[in-house]
Amino acid sequence: MAKGMKVTKAAKSPSKAMKAMKAAMKVTKKKAPTKITPAKPKDPSTFKPVLATHVGSLPRPAWMVPIVRGDEAPPADYKQKLHEATVAVMKKQLDAGLHEINDGELSRKDYVSEARKRMTGFGGLGQAAPAADLVEMKDFSKKLEGRKGLLTLTEKTEVKTASCDAPITYTAEGLADLQEEMDRVKAAAQELGIPLTRVFFTSPSPGTLATFFSNDYYETHEKFIEALANAMKTEYHAISAAGFKLQCDCPDLGMGRHTRFSKCTIPEFREAAKCHVKNMNAALAGLDPARVRMHVCWGNYPGPHHHDIPLADIADIVVQAFPQYISVEACNPGHAHEHEVWASFKVPEDKVFMPGVVDTTTSHIEHPRLVAQRLEAYARTFGTKRVIACTDCGFGTAAGANNLTEDIVWQKMKTMVTGAKSVGKKTEKASVCWMLYDQPKAVLEASAVGA
Numbered sequence: 252m253a254k255g256m257k258v259t260k261a262a263k264s265p266s267k268a269m270k271a272m273k274a275a276m277k278v279t280k281k282k283a284p285t286k287i288t289p290a291k292p293k294d295p296s297t298f299k300p301v302l303a304t305h306v307g308s309l310p311r312p313a314w315m316v317p318i319v320r321g322d323e324a325p326p327a328d329y330k331q332k333l334h335e336a337t338v339a340v341m342k343k344q345l346d347a348g349l350h351e352i353n354d355g356e357l358s359r360k361d362y363v364s365e366a367r368k369r370m371t372g373f374g375g376l377g378q379a380a381p382a383a384d385l386v387e388m389k390d391f392s393k394k395l396e397g398r399k400g401l402l403t404l405t406e407k408t409e410v411k412t413a414s415c416d417a418p419i420t421y422t423a424e425g426l427a428d429l430q431e432e433m434d435r436v437k438a439a440a441q442e443l444g445i446p447l448t449r450v451f452f453t454s455p456s457p458g459t460l461a462t463f464f465s466n467d468y469y470e471t472h473e474k475f476i477e478a479l480a481n482a483m484k485t486e487y488h489a490i491s492a493a494g495f496k497l498q499c500d501c502p503d504l505g506m507g508r509h510t511r512f513s514k515c516t517i518p519e520f521r522e523a524a525k526c527h528v529k530n531m532n533a534a535l536a537g538l539d540p541a542r543v544r545m546h547v548c549w550g551n552y553p554g555p556h557h558h559d560i561p562l563a564d565i566a567d568i569v570v571q572a573f574p575q576y577i578s579v580e581a582c583n584p585g586h587a588h589e590h591e592v593w594a595s596f597k598v599p600e601d602k603v604f605m606p607g608v609v610d611t612t613t614s615h616i617e618h619p620r621l622v623a624q625r626l627e628a629y630a631r632t633f634g635t636k637r638v639i640a641c642t643d644c645g646f647g648t649a650a651g652a653n654n655l656t657e658d659i660v661w662q663k664m665k666t667m668v669t670g671a672k673s674v675g676k677k678t679e680k681a682s683v684c685w686m687l688y689d690q691p692k693a694v695l696e697a698s699a700v701g702a
């Protein structure tokens with residue numbers, strides 16, 4: 252812009268000025284991103300209440316944590332107890348008013364290890380990639396000592412992970428293990444009378460597996476991703492064939508940048524992200540995109556996150572992914588402003604957004620009006636039909652490494668549903684917050700009079 256102004260001032264006649272301006276605009280046009288076609292904001296009077304779901308992992312019952320972490324042998328009646336816990340956690344989601352639910356990934360140690368165990372090729376030992384923000388903020392990261400999740404959060408708490416040292420294939424035993432997990436979730440859904448069309452089932456993307464597990468075998472990163480995608484295709488198709496809505500977890504597209512790819516430039520990371528999406532798409536080919544969700548995030552740990560790659564740098568790659576439903580962090584302090592990004596370029600019309608409207612790393616419970624405002628920000632671009640309320644990330648990314656306690660988790664689910672239902676409604680005289688809690692009658696009456 253400044254350049255254009257200069258050119259105009261220097262021109263001697265109006266026609267020369269016009270020519271110069273045109274030339275300047277040409278230059279500006281060349282530099283501007285080609286995809287910008289500002290979306291027409293939707294009319295707020297057309298807003299409707301929206302549905303709600305969550306990202307996937309939930310806190311495991313305390314008795315289950317040492318078992319799923321492999322520190323304790325399962326009891327003889329584990330299968331029955333796990334079934335009861337699955338029914339209980341699915342019922343809690345229904346009681347909270349969620350539309351699409353899952354089993355909270357109860358039986359898993361974390362969201363990537365089960366899938367990795369179902370494949371050959373991971374006999375080596377590697378080191379989990381540290382997060383660049385925590386490497387820099389050492390005083391803060393000390394607070395996370397001993398919290399063994401999937402990431403190396405401090406130098407003292409190193410996390411060892413499997414690495415690839417041989418060809419990757421999805422095994423028959425792995426498929427049987429997946430079948431057992433799916434059968435358990437199916438049985439619980441049937442017991443509750445919930446159709447599988449409302450049940451989602453998560454699985455890591457090829458790029459996410461490569462973010463956590465290093466490669467000591469394949470010649471290039473591309474070949475590693477291709478092999479992972481070829482193997483994981485079996486899992487994705489089995490989940491879909493069982494009747495679930497498949498969710499591919501893709502923190503590789505966000506968090507991958509400041510962990511595994513922290514030494515790369517942004518263009519180099521974008522190339523890797525494109526390769527991850529291309530191979531995930533190949534593995535998902537043949538499925539119905541309307542039955543596939545994806546989850547994009549920058550890592551579910553309560554860190555400063557000041558090295559997170561901006562959504563603007565990856566959004567065009569994210570929308571090239573196969574799934575119709577896109578869950579993305581959209582409410583924490585580093586990413587809440589990024590709803591603007593989607594309005595600034597052409598998003599394929601079939602995409603449905605599941606923005607995070609409650610933060611999974613802070614105990615502060617969001618006001619339902621704030622939840623509604625966050626959803627309305629998305630609805631202005633896409634309309635409420637293309638928006639579903641969601642959490643920023645999981646509430647139990649790794650068993651026993653929860654950011655929040657269960658009591659807060661369920662209150663957050665409730666505030667999310669209350670806020671989602673109030674989209675399109677005029678603000679009530681009494682705050683919608685009252686709908687969340689059992690307030691004494693006298694308080695409600697006083698509030699109504701005072702309003």
Ligand SMILES: [Zn+2]
Pocket residue numbers: 306502546547548549550551643644645
């Ligand atoms: Zn996440």
